[in-house]
Amino acid sequence: MASIARSLRPVASRFVPRSSRSAPSWRLSSFQARCFSASSAVQAKKYTKDHEWIELSEDKKTGYIGISEYAAHALGDVVYVELPTTPMEVAAGDSIGAVESVKSASDINSPISCKIIAVNDSLEEKPGMINKGPEDESSGGGWFAKVEVTEAGIKDLEGLMDGAEYKAFTEEE
Structure with a gap:
């Protein structure tokens, strides 16, 4: 999971407002990423x-x-x-x-x-x-x-x- 987060850091900076770019974008508390869940809406067959x-x-x-x-x-x-x-x-x-x-x-x-x-x-x-x-x-x-x-x-x-x-x-x- 950590490798996915590291690969998204360069991309994440594109989604942060330019005025907030003084610190690395992945460290900004205002940056929110969408969380994905692996749980299914249905049970196994x-x-x-x-x-x-x-x-x-x-x-x-x-x-x-x-x-x-x-x-x-x-x-x-x-x-x-x-x-x-x-x-x-x-x-x-x-x-x-x-x-x-x-x-x-x-x-x-x-x-x-x-x-x-x-x-x-x-x-x-x-x-x-x-x-x-x-x-x-x-x-x-x-x-x-x-x-x-x-x-x-x-x-x-x-x-x-x-x-x-x-x-x-x-x-x-």
Whole structure:
């Protein structure tokens, strides 16, 4: 971190008013640098053995559900998506929809107990978005549902795999 600060000192002098340049700019108390944080706005994704993922917001009250990249690749080109209805309360393992591809069809199960509050309607018109970004929760991504997490859902998270565990799991298959 110190090396970054040293490399910014010559540049920092350009942002200090000329009247304050009698002392080195990096020592001026009036100089303020923007602090960057490495913390993420979301928690790490958790995965099921059925290849679904969930990613919760930092407050663990909402999150997104989708299928993993591994599952999207295994399915092949997705041609149809059946989305859940909203609002819908589900328990961990309940079916919330389905995907059909040129190779097969598969149910999508909820990784945790939750309430589905929104769905990615664009998947009905463009189901191939799942193949392009299956773990992307942005507006153009392949996520299935936005959820509100219940107390039981927080407990369900303990039984899911983190990214490293999931990678090891898929390498065994």
